[in-house]
Amino acid sequence: MSLRDMHCSFSPAALSAQDIASLLAELDGWTVNGELLERRFALRDYHETIAFVNALAWMTHQQDHHPELAVTYNSCTVSYSTHSAGGKLTNNDFICAAKADALYAQRAGA
Template identity: 55%
Template sequence: MTDVQISAHLARVPGWALVDGAIEKTFRFDDYHRTMAFVNALAWIAHREDHHPDLRVSYDRCTVRFNTHSVGGISINDFICAARVDALLTD
């Protein structure tokens, strides 16, 4: 994807940012139980999509990082998965 395409797609997934060749977002939670529930739900989505992010998990937060190794950068799949991860937390 070009920088212009990436910027356009980032505008559609609030809170996600371009960081060192990937898109990433940190999600914050009240406690470890909620953090792990999020991680488990995210793992189900990643398995279903066959598109697996890098995760950094702490007590009250999880940083999710998507890029597509097969294209050596960012693809539309990264943004699709980012939107699906965001949907886990909408009412």
């Protein structure tokens, strides 16, 4: 089953460095920055950026796993870690990252 087809779980365990490297290889454009899984999404303009943020907000609410967002006129940087795992990376972070990628690929005019 692909990451984007999975659902977040309650109380996930922190991942090992080996698990993080393996899951990171399944994602495009994501990096690990300290203890954050991050990606900057480039968008055409403010309207497209806010539409993406709104779609992302809906998805993350459904998964009950919310990222940190840095929103500018034509980009959105998404940062994941899992608070319930002490700020470490878990499967939930990678699941939501894959779902964010799917939303980005589906945006109008992509």
